[in-house]
Amino acid sequence: MDVRRILGRESGSTLVIVALLMAAVATLSLSFLAVLRSSQQESEGSRENLSALYACEAGLTAAVEQLTRGGTGAIGNKYQPQEYGEQSYYVQATPMSDGRTALVSVGRDDDARMAVEMVVQRRPSGFFRWAAFGDEWVHMDSNSRTDSYESDAGTYLSQQVNGSGSNAHANSEGDVASNGNISMDSNIGVYGDANPGPGGVVTGDLGNISGATTPMPNSVDLPDVIVPSIPNTGNKTVTLNESLSSGSYHFNTLQINNNKTLTVNGPATIVCENMKLKASSNLVVNASSGPVEFFIVNDFVMNSGTTISSTSKSPLDVSFSLLSDNVLDPGVDINFDEDLVDFDSNAVLYGTIFAPSAEVTIDSNFELFGALVARRVDLDSNCRIHYDEVLATVDDGGEATYETLCWRVVTQP
Amino acid sequence: MRSLHAHRPGPRAGMTLLEMTIAGALALLLASSAILAANGGYGAFRATQSATDVETRLRRTVDRVAGELMTSGVEELQPDPAGEFGTETLLFRRAIGLNGTQIVWGAQDRLALEPAPDDADDGIDNNADGRVDECELVWTRDVGGSDRRSVLCRGVREFLEGETLNAQDDNGNGVTDERGFSVQRSGDVLYVRLTLEEPGETGLILRTLETAVRLRN
Numbered sequence: 330m331d332v333r334r335i336l337g338r339e340s341g342s343t344l345v346i347v348a349l350l351m352a353a354v355a356t357l358s359l360s361f362l363a364v365l366r367s368s369q370q371e372s373e374g375s376r377e378n379l380s381a382l383y384a385c386e387a388g389l390t391a392a393v394e395q396l397t398r399g400g401t402g403a404i405g406n407k408y409q410p411q412e413y414g415e416q417s418y419y420v421q422a423t424p425m426s427d428g429r430t431a432l433v434s435v436g437r438d439d440d441a442r443m444a445v446e447m448v449v450q451r452r453p454s455g456f457f458r459w460a461a462f463g464d465e466w467v468h469m470d471s472n473s474r475t476d477s478y479e480s481d482a483g484t485y486l487s488q489q490v491n492g493s494g495s496n497a498h499a500n501s502e503g504d505v506a507s508n509g510n511i512s513m514d515s516n517i518g519v520y521g522d523a524n525p526g527p528g529g530v531v532t533g534d535l536g537n538i539s540g541a542t543t544p545m546p547n548s549v550d551l552p553d554v555i556v557p558s559i560p561n562t563g564n565k566t567v568t569l570n571e572s573l574s575s576g577s578y579h580f581n582t583l584q585i586n587n588n589k590t591l592t593v594n595g596p597a598t599i600v601c602e603n604m605k606l607k608a609s610s611n612l613v614v615n616a617s618s619g620p621v622e623f624f625i626v627n628d629f630v631m632n633s634g635t636t637i638s639s640t641s642k643s644p645l646d647v648s649f650s651l652l653s654d655n656v657l658d659p660g661v662d663i664n665f666d667e668d669l670v671d672f673d674s675n676a677v678l679y680g681t682i683f684a685p686s687a688e689v690t691i692d693s694n695f696e697l698f699g700a701l702v703a704r705r706v707d708l709d710s711n712c713r714i715h716y717d718e719v720l721a722t723v724d725d726g727g728e729a730t731y732e733t734l735c736w737r738v739v740t741q742p
Numbered sequence: 743m744r745s746l747h748a749h750r751p752g753p754r755a756g757m758t759l760l761e762m763t764i765a766g767a768l769a770l771l772l773a774s775s776a777i778l779a780a781n782g783g784y785g786a787f788r789a790t791q792s793a794t795d796v797e798t799r800l801r802r803t804v805d806r807v808a809g810e811l812m813t814s815g816v817e818e819l820q821p822d823p824a825g826e827f828g829t830e831t832l833l834f835r836r837a838i839g840l841n842g843t844q845i846v847w848g849a850q851d852r853l854a855l856e857p858a859p860d861d862a863d864d865g866i867d868n869n870a871d872g873r874v875d876e877c878e879l880v881w882t883r884d885v886g887g888s889d890r891r892s893v894l895c896r897g898v899r900e901f902l903e904g905e906t907l908n909a910q911d912d913n914g915n916g917v918t919d920e921r922g923f924s925v926q927r928s929g930d931v932l933y934v935r936l937t938l939e940e941p942g943e944t945g946l947i948l949r950t951l952e953t954a955v956r957l958r959n
Contacts, residue, residue, distance in 0.1 A: 346769060346772045346773065346776065347772070349776065350772070350775075350776040350779070350780075353776065353779075353780045354779065354780070354783065357780065357783045357784060357787055360787065361787050361790065361791075364787075364790070364791050364794060365794070368794045368797075368798055371798055371802070372798075372801070375801060375802070375805055378805075379805075427843070429843075447958075448840050450843065733958070733959075734840055734843055734845065735837050735839070735840040735845050735959060736813065736837065736958030736959050737813050737836070737837045737838065737839070737958075737959075738809075738812075738813060
């Protein structure tokens with residue numbers, strides 16, 4: 330009885346020890362939890378920052394997608410952001426010069442916010458994006474030149490303000506490119522880039538290329554020439570100056586005799602099995618109502634001193650699509666009938682030439698205002714190709730694409 | 743007749759020694775248990791805290807490096823960290839604006855793995871902290887200009903976890919003989935790797951983190 334009483338009184342000290350022990354364990358546990366919480370908070374903050382960055386990127390992607398569909402690129406605003414799962418974003422778009430747009434995307438996740446600016450520029454969507462493009466190769470003889478100008482900003486001569494003498498040139502968008510290799514003789518002049526195909530090289534005189542010589546990341550697929558189906562009305566020989574009214578024509582052979590002029594009123598589509606401009610003849614296109622498209626099935630000959638142009642001298646007014654084939658493909662071509670494709674010396678052409686099956690040799694002193702795309706391209710000495718930059722902006726029906734010029738983190742607007 | 747009450751001992755008489763012995767033994771036992779438990783708990787707590795600290799510093803450093811490199815461009819990296827060796831010293835610029843169609847680049851910065859000041863790169867643990875030739879990641883802003891140096895992270899292992907200097911990719915990550923901080927480029931993607939090594943309660947704490955970041959410019 331007394332022992333129980335005694336022990337009953339001593340139980341107080343055990344309780345104190347147990348309480349102290351529990352306090353120590355509780356303190357340790359709380360400290361441990363505090364450390365874990367701190368680490369978790371930092372981890373959460375880091376995750377939210379990353380998540381806000383992802384929201385920014387999502388906003389930029391959506392803005393560019395909107396631009397490609399003709400929109401402004403602006404999405405939501407500060408007070409009405411676009412919800413994106415547990416995050417949100419809004420994008421401010423500011424149009425700049427030369428088709429550029431500054432997009433500022435602000436992303437948010439909980440308390441974390443981030444803003445990113447991306448400047449994008451619309452890529453030229455026109456098919457003719459080079460002064461000269463050769464599917465298999467491009468070769469430039471000595472003293473041949475490529476440069477560029479803008480046909481809607483005045484004449485070429487008014488823009489030929491750079492350099493002097495044989496190096497006088499206008500702008501520097503006179504690119505040459507190929508899905509294969511590019512070779513240059515001495516003293517050539519490329520005022521623009523010279524881009525070979527993936528795995529291809531540029532050889533020869535590289536010192537006179539003003540732009541880059543890096544290979545293209547991807548090959549360019551050349552479409553087939555689709556010749557319109559128009560009844561053939563036989564041969565037409567222009568022996569006196571005459572005109573063709575707008576419409577559709579199909580000639581067996583269209584020939585313009587020496588020193589004669591054929592004026593074609595657009596819009597018109599003209600299919601020729603063969604077409605020949607004899608020396609010093611002229612083909613004039615009146616494109617005031619629309620352009621003129623030529624489709625050549627076999628031979629195409631521009632003799633020396635000939636001229637093809639529209640009255641406004643815009644390369645957009647005249648286009649030549651050649652089905653002509655002058656390249657023997659062993660094992661493919663049977664009973665090969667080589668077509669004539671001649672661009673003789675001292676001739677002038679304002680327009681575009683597309684000849685995916687032909688090797689096109691531009692003779693010396695030939696002057697092309699526009700663009701040339703062919704299976705093979707050989708530019709003889711002293712010939713000139715002045716690429717019209719307006720061609721790059723022509724909507725060819727494809728989806729607009731944008732390239733990123735600059736990406737950077739900015740302070741929140 | 744003697745009263746029982748008259749023979750009853752005093753209130754604590756004869757029991758003091760027993761009480762003291764039992765109470766002392768119990769107190770000693772409980773105190774020992776408490777100290778042992780507290781020590782064990784505190785050790786585990788410190789070990790966890792150290793590991794957490796290393797992991798936090800590791801993540802913070804890698805995130806910082808990735809964030810800085812993100813706004814750079816392939817042509818602004820010197821040396822180009824493409825290839826099987828990568829680099830532990832990288833000069834880079836960040837985009838700060840646009841002039842026409844040309845990016846305006848900021849001052850050149852450098853990320854470099856350098857030997858810790860108190861442990862020279864000699865294969866010896868000079869500072870006797872259990873680590874051999876540990877390094878630190880130094881970020882130098884405006885290289886060639888103000889040259890502002892700051893240590894981004896200390897306790898970086900000389901070589902990445904699992905890697906030794908033998909001209910082989912020991913850890914199978916695609917990089918040969920990479921240092922404790924390594925940047926490697928594949929296309930427009932940079933791989934940033936970092937291994938930290940810190941003395942802990944139960945030995946060295948070794949943690950490695952790898953991230954990939956796409957160059958935006």
